[in-house]
Amino acid sequence: MEHVYSKYSVYKRWLEDQEGYWREFLEKTSNLIYWAKKPDQIFEWNPPQPFRWFTGGYTNAGYSAVDYKVGRFGDKTAYIYVNPELGLERRVTYGELYNLVCRFSAAMRAAGVGRGDSVLIYMPNTVEAVAAILAAARIGAVSSTVFAGFSPKAVADRVELVEPKIIFTQDYSVRRGRRVPLKENIDEALKISPWRPRMVVVRxxxxxxxxxxxxxxxxxWLEEFLEMGKAGDCSPLFVESNEPLFVLPTSGTTAKPKPVVHVHGGYQVWIIHGALLVYGLSSDDVIFNTSDIGWVVGQSYIVFAPTILGATSVLFDGVIDHPRPDVFWEVVEKYRPTLIWTSPTAARMLMRLGAHHARRHDLSSVKRVVTAGEVLNPEVWRWLYEEAFQKRVPVIDHWWQTELSGPAIGYYHALVKDMPQGLEFMQIKPGSAGVPIPGVEVEVVDEKGNPLPPGQKGTLVIKKPFPGMTPTLWKDHRRYMADYWERFEGKTVYYTGDAAYVDEDGYVWFGGRADEVIKIAGHRIGTIEVESALLTHPAVAEAAVVGVPDPIRGEAIAAFVVLRPGWSPSEALRRELIEHVRKTFGPIAVFAGMEFVNMLPRTRSGKIMRRVMKRLWTGEPLGDLSTIEDEASVDEVREAVSRLKVLKIEE
Incomplete structure (x- = not known):
């Protein structure tokens, strides 16, 4: 039987000759990714040992991004630093970036940082932060970037994980008018942690x-640090493909964060593979990515991929609705990006503020919009496509994880553009992340790891490694195998932890985290499905739902709703919204309650913290809150839960 994805010629090419596909890709991207020595072997794996990609090849992601590009793009702008809150702008060419990275490289060596040593970066999106990351890569050191805003305890956890020789930070940053004392946070973190690194502070x-x-x-101070390397060695170091490039700890709940490792060879190949196939990027592009360098999206599509491609990036140091509600659209009009890369959370925020802000600005430079991080609800997709961008550009959702480094499921860029008649075409299905891209083979399984048929909900697994996938956790490979590859007895597959189903066309539809699926009297409903249904009501700006214990049905739905301007909470509206959801799901959508709130608890990367809401209901310890954007949101939901437990919904 023909494979469901064989209708896409590029996927069929990979299926027919997987090793040949990657050898051909290395040749096609030889002007982007530099190999001092070409790989001897494409892939090898003997579980439970770490798998290896492009074995015997020697490369360096920092060199590919900077040295390898300066000859062709020396006078071209690499980064446009923008801080709307402080009114700051700075343009840096590839030549200037090369000089700065060389100075950082020499100073790191002078400070005793060498191959395999780690450095930690606790800074906002700035040119100096990018230079520190690229310089560490260039000399074979391992960087670990921490979101600039994490609490001292969260920073201390990450310091203990990676044991850096140097921490790079800033005296402080400003967020929504508030001073964030970054240097003082590090001081407090180092009182908690026994590790004693040196510290470089940007003023x-x-x-x-x-x-x-x-x-x-x-x-x-940074100036003193750079002076240390003034006459030092700044030459690049080429490393074997599987040597570590950076460590990015994922957020913990009650346990310590998982320190995800990405390596020079496979990581470069995979992020460029996604940049070309899913985003359609080239050196002609200007990229406006609203993520942060503390997240994997920022590492991959602010720091490394844009520079490896020779593109220009808007380095955005701020938030998209401050100091003015249309600041996002101002940035688009002024800096003329061709690609906007943002999160569904940001899109929902823009939707709440209104399309009139978008229509006041010239958005004609934009050729495509992509989102990831959580599901792009169909109603939010419709708003972006129809109201914000007037049906002029494709709006593409896609899916990946910190552990996967770049796109794993998405839409093939060339197939969603206006193509000449006769070429294959790919339908965008709002609410679906798309289909697996070459290299990725997925399956939806039940609680025991048994495959499920199309349309049936379960947990998504990936059947084998691909180049961008993390091969291990930092100094804890046993935990890596147990958490990701050995979840099902007798079966070695990568456990994503995400609930999903695959439709008859092979499109993947996500329903939230597997442990967030609501089980009502034997029926499984994804949190995302209920939230998407709520968002189709004109009163709803944002919604979050969780499953809470129900003595009869096992679980019921607890919903928290943020209203759009012009709507007010009322018992009648509450009933109307519940009935609105039941029109989609029928009587199986049993509510424990619904309450209106002004804000939802979310991480600083924008993801809704559903586990916090569930634990507020059950009374369990809340766990690690170091990644939360605004602690006031927890108090708001706590009060809403108290009201809900008094005002039960009558069935």
Whole structure:
């Protein structure tokens, strides 16, 4: 029987000759990814040992991004740093970036950082932060970037995980008018952690405030650090393909964060593979990515892939609705991006603010919009496509994880553009992340790992490694195998932890995390499905639902709703929204309650923290809240839960 994805010629090519596909891709991208020595072997794996891609090849992601591009793009802008809140702008060419990265490289070596040593970056989206990441890669060191805003305890956890020789930070940053004391946070973190690294501090320009305390035996300003390497060695170091490039700890709940490892060879290949196949990127593009370098999206599609491609990036240091509600659209009009890369959360925020902000600005430079991070609800997709961008550009959802480094399920860019008649065409299905891309083979399974037929909900697994997948956790391979590959007895597959089903056309539809699926009297309903149904009501700006214990049905739905401007909470509206959901799901959509709130608890990367809402209901410990955007949202939901437990919905 022909494979369901064979209708896409590029996927069929991979199916027919998987090793040949990757050898051909290495040749096609030889002007992007530099190999000092070509690989001897494409793939090898003897479980439970770490798998290896492009074995025997020697490369360096920092060199590919900077040195390998400066000859062709020296005078071209690599980054446009933008901080709307402070009114700052800075343009850096590839030549200037090369010089800065070389200075960082030499100074790191002078400070004793060498091959395999780690450095930690606790900074916002700035040119200096990008330079530190690229310089660490260039000399064979391992960087670990922490979101600039995590609490001292969260930073201490990550310091203990990676044991950096140097921490790079900034005296402080500003977020929504509030001063974030980054240097002081590190000081507090190092009181918690027994590890004693050196610290390099970047001084904020244009800030007339008291300087933070400096420990002269440990701390130095960036200018002092760079002076250390003035006459030092800044030459690049080529490393074997499977040597570590960076460690990115995922957020923990009650346990310590998982320190995900990405390596030089497979990582470069995979992020460029996704950039070309899913995003259709080239050196002609200007990329506006609203993510942060503390997340994998920022690492892959702010720091490494754009520079490896020779593109220009808008380095956005701010939030999309402050200091003005249309600041996002201002940035688009002024800097003329061709690609917008954002999150569904950001899209919902823009939708809540209204399409009139978009229509006041010239968006004609934009050729495509992509989102990822959680499901792009169909109603939000419709708003972006029809109202914000006037049906002019494709809006593409897709799926991947921190552990996967780049797109794994998505839409093939060339097939969703206006193509000459006769070429294959790919339908966008709002609400679906698309189909697996070459290299990725997926399956939906039940609780025991048995495959499920199309249309039936279960947990998505990936049947074998692909180049961008993390091969291990930092210094804890046993945990890696147990958490990701050995979840089902007698079966070695990668456990994504995401609930999903595959339709008859092979499109993948996600329903949230597998442990967030609501089980009502034997029926499985995804949290995303209920939230998407709520978002189709004109009153609803945002919604989050969780399953809570029900003595009769096992679980019932607890819903928390943020209303659009012009709507007010009422018992009648509550009933109307519940009936609105039941029109989609029927009587199986049993509600424990619904309450209106002004904000939802979410991480600083924008993901809704459903487990917090569920634990507020059950009274369990909330776990790690270090990644939360606004702690006031927890208090708001706590009060809503108290009201819900008094005002039960009558069935």
């Amino acid at each position: 904020r320009s244009l800030m007339e405030e008291k300087e933070p305390p400096m420990d002269r035996g440990r701390d130095m």
